[in-house]
Amino acid sequence: xxxxxxxxxxxxxxxxxxxxxxxxxxxxxxxxxxxxxxxxxxxxxxxxxxxxxxxxxxxxxxxxxxxxxxxxxxxxxxxxxxxxxxxxxxxxxxxxxxxxxxxxxxxxxxxxxxxxxxxxxxxxxxxxxxxxxxxxxxxxxxxxxxxxxxxxxxxxxxxxxxxxxxxxxxxxxxxxxxxxxxxxxxxxxxxxxxxxxxxxxxxxxxxxxxxxxxxxxxxxxxxxxxxxxxxxxxxxxxxxxxxxxxxxxxxxxxxxxxxxxxxxxxxxxxxxxxxxxxxxxxxxxxxxxxxxxxxxxxxxxxxxxxxxxxxxxxxxxxxxxxxxxxxxxxxxxxxxxxxxxxxxxxxxxxxxxx
Amino acid sequence: xxxxxxxxxxxxxxxxxxxxxxxxxxxxxxxxxxxxxxxxxxxxxxxxxxxxxxxxxxxxxxxxxxxxxxxxxxxxxxxxxxxxxxxxxxxxxxxxxxxxxxxxxxxxxxxxxxxxxxxxxxxxxxxxxxxxxxxxxxxxxxxxxxxxxxxxxxxxxxxxxxxxxxxxxxxxxxxxxxxxxxxxxxxxxxxxxxxxxxxxxxxxxxxxxxxxxxxxxxxxxxxxxxxxxxxxxxxxxxxxxxxxxxxxxxxxxxxxxxxxxxxxxxxxxxxxxxxxxxxxxxxxxxxxxxxxxxxxxxxxxxxxxxxxxxxxxxxxxxxxxxxxxxxxxxxxxxxxxxxxxxxxxxxxxxxxxx
DNA sequence: TTGTAGGCGTTATCAT
DNA sequence: ATGATAACGCCTACAA
Numbered sequence: 226x227x228x229x230x231x232x233x234x235x236x237x238x239x240x241x242x243x244x245x246x247x248x249x250x251x252x253x254x255x256x257x258x259x260x261x262x263x264x265x266x267x268x269x270x271x272x273x274x275x276x277x278x279x280x281x282x283x284x285x286x287x288x289x290x291x292x293x294x295x296x297x298x299x300x301x302x303x304x305x306x307x308x309x310x311x312x313x314x315x316x317x318x319x320x321x322x323x324x325x326x327x328x329x330x331x332x333x334x335x336x337x338x339x340x341x342x343x344x345x346x347x348x349x350x351x352x353x354x355x356x357x358x359x360x361x362x363x364x365x366x367x368x369x370x371x372x373x374x375x376x377x378x379x380x381x382x383x384x385x386x387x388x389x390x391x392x393x394x395x396x397x398x399x400x401x402x403x404x405x406x407x408x409x410x411x412x413x414x415x416x417x418x419x420x421x422x423x424x425x426x427x428x429x430x431x432x433x434x435x436x437x438x439x440x441x442x443x444x445x446x447x448x449x450x451x452x453x454x455x456x457x458x459x460x461x462x463x464x465x466x467x468x469x470x471x472x473x474x475x476x477x478x479x480x481x482x483x484x485x486x487x488x489x490x491x492x493x494x495x496x497x498x499x500x501x502x503x504x505x506x507x508x509x510x511x512x513x514x515x516x517x518x519x520x521x522x523x524x525x526x527x528x529x530x531x532x533x534x535x536x537x538x539x540x541x542x543x544x545x546x547x548x549x550x551x552x553x554x555x556x557x558x559x560x561x562x563x564x565x566x567x568x569x570x571x572x573x574x575x576x577x578x579x
Numbered sequence: 580x581x582x583x584x585x586x587x588x589x590x591x592x593x594x595x596x597x598x599x600x601x602x603x604x605x606x607x608x609x610x611x612x613x614x615x616x617x618x619x620x621x622x623x624x625x626x627x628x629x630x631x632x633x634x635x636x637x638x639x640x641x642x643x644x645x646x647x648x649x650x651x652x653x654x655x656x657x658x659x660x661x662x663x664x665x666x667x668x669x670x671x672x673x674x675x676x677x678x679x680x681x682x683x684x685x686x687x688x689x690x691x692x693x694x695x696x697x698x699x700x701x702x703x704x705x706x707x708x709x710x711x712x713x714x715x716x717x718x719x720x721x722x723x724x725x726x727x728x729x730x731x732x733x734x735x736x737x738x739x740x741x742x743x744x745x746x747x748x749x750x751x752x753x754x755x756x757x758x759x760x761x762x763x764x765x766x767x768x769x770x771x772x773x774x775x776x777x778x779x780x781x782x783x784x785x786x787x788x789x790x791x792x793x794x795x796x797x798x799x800x801x802x803x804x805x806x807x808x809x810x811x812x813x814x815x816x817x818x819x820x821x822x823x824x825x826x827x828x829x830x831x832x833x834x835x836x837x838x839x840x841x842x843x844x845x846x847x848x849x850x851x852x853x854x855x856x857x858x859x860x861x862x863x864x865x866x867x868x869x870x871x872x873x874x875x876x877x878x879x880x881x882x883x884x885x886x887x888x889x890x891x892x893x894x895x896x897x898x899x900x901x902x903x904x905x906x907x908x909x910x911x912x913x914x915x916x917x918x919x920x921x922x923x924x925x926x927x928x929x930x931x932x933x
Numbered sequence: 934t935t936g937t938a939g940g941c942g943t944t945a946t947c948a949t
Numbered sequence: 950a951t952g953a954t955a956a957c958g959c960c961t962a963c964a965a
């Protein structure tokens with residue numbers, strides 16, 4: 226049987242008010258009484274009921290996190306930062322996963338509102354127009370992670386995707402590449418993919434290079450899709466000399482497609498990634514990438530909720546930009562002018578996870 | 580301003596009891612009244628206060644999850660199963676991460692007890708003796724995932740690590756390997772590492788093969804450590820023909836060390852992994868592994884809490900065994916009797932994540 | 934079918 | 950320093 230504050234009061238022969246004082250430390254209690262209470266607590270194995278406490282306190286020390294995919298290490302690394310910072314701020318972390326399902330997204334948004342969480346951090350794959358509207362009209366504090374959009378009015382943490390992409394494209398160009406494949410994401414209204422594409426385009430333009438739409442493809446963050454995209458480059462016998470994938474997993478998919486067809490990376494084709502998840506370093510060749518401070522992004526998101534006043538968000542001043550950097554590793558080299566074409570395209574099975 | 584059930588009652592001109600009835604559906608309400616209430620709810624944008632509801636219902640629809648590492652995709656995949664099943668059972672998922680810190684482990688165990696969660700699922704790296712004791716004496720329902728121990732008295736979900744390991748070792752032997760390196764984990768009292776080692780040993784014994792302790796090493800689930808272990812095999816000029824790593828990441832670390840020194844996998848040395856996280860398939864060569872149904876393990880853990888009575892746990896009958904399988908891919912081949920030794924061991928930098 | 938009222942376990946505001 | 954007691958928002962007998 227679970228014991229309540231009343232049981233403790235009875236056992237220690239004091240009022241419940243006194244018990245409450247010793248557990249909250251909200252007021253002085255005579256040491257000997259305090260001792261009696263403490264003993265009663267431990268002998269009865271008493272723990273305060275959180276629901277009751279939250280109810281009377283009118284505040285919910287929990288932060289909700291709404292993610293698209295928990296198995297993704299990108300999510301995991303941000304989540305890790307969120308969790309750590311919540312520990313220091315004494316927030317509970319409530320996690321829900323949508324799998325990218327827009328219905329679930331709407332449902333959980335309402336659930337979280339019902340729970341009246343202290344804040345909600347969203348780590349979505351893509352931003353649907355309907356969701357954006359809903360988000361803007363929510364009464365709870367929402368922080369958007371790594372996604373942005375002109376219609377959005379809630380605070381956001383992200384890197385400067387435009388600059389990062391511009392920088393990486395410049396780097397590729399500096400290595401002599403002119404035909405640069407670009408695997409982007411998130412059609413829709415999402416600024417994530419848009420900013421990255423703009424950065425790529427501008428860098429090309431600044432070097433008087435043509436943006437050839439045959440080389441600009443839409444992925445969906447999956448390795449399978451980028452594998453297919455590169456496979457089509459091979460089938461079409463029209464391979465760019467470098468491929469800029471806007472996620473590490475997509476970069477790996479691209480390299481795998483290349484390798485499975487006897488292209489060498491980076492000798493024949495250079496491939497670069499985006500994010501710098503752990504796998505970017507585990508994979509061989511190690512990926513040259515744009516590094517995003519995922520863990521820090523998570524911690525900042527929590528701070529934005531905990532110290533809302535300090536940030537003083539307005540509709541103009543609502544996005545916190547985190548630093549990124551370009552990390553040179555092994556998957557990118559100088560352009561190879563005489564890239565060999567394989568004798569003939571092969572037949573491939575699709576890659577799937579058993 | 581957040582509205583309560585009273586506001587709704589006033590707006591709809593009924594009692595709060597009636598409002599409560601329409602939101603819970605616990606009793607019949609005249610359709611027109613019901614309609615009025617519904618309208619009031621939506622116009623006031625009312626959401627029931629979860630704390631109040633939980634308080635009066637005397638139950639806490641939340642399941643705690645205590646993990647060691649959120650960035651690990653092993654954790655992510657189990658968590659994903661947990662989350663999904665919690666959705667269907669209408670549980671909230673409260674996540675805490677310890678980073679393997681035993682103090683934090685104890686702290687969170689108490690926190691969860693205080694919250695009186697419906698159940699607590701633990702996904703630890705290793706099982707410390709002190710923790711085991713604490714776990715056994717807890718009043719809340721705990722489910723242990725993927726770890727076991729003779730001292731433990733709480734329900735557990737896991738695969739049969741002994742059989743899995745036995746099977747994999749047999750497979751290696753069937754490929755002609757006799758000198759098989761084994762990278763194990765979790766010293767302590769943990770059955771996880773122990774069972775796997777026993778399986779390896781038995782398979783060797785059953786084939787009259789010597790278990791050479793020079794080839795049995797302790798990793799810590801990290802890629803860095805297994806990299807170092809294999810590097811030492813090279814330095815010692817004493818390389819087994821196959822390496823059985825008890826986690827995929829450690830297998831990748833082993834392969835990377837091999838590759839960085841011009842050993843070919845699987846031509847020169849075979850390497851196999853354990854778990855089958857997504858990376859096992861993304862990496863090249865694709866890893867031959869023991870597959871663990873991580874997602875299902877997560878779902879089962881939740882079911883064990885939700886349908887506790889059905890499982891009828893006793894101290895003898897407390898572990899639920901999930902099916903595993905051996906998946907043949909590319910990282911393991913027949914033994915190479917004439918494995919070349921590199922001219923001389925090189926100097927390596929340690930692998931670190933920036 | 935609907936309303937009244939008691940109680941869930943806490944915290945906090947009064948007195949004392 | 951301590952003890953009554955009134956909230957907190959909700960559910961549910963019990964009455965009407």
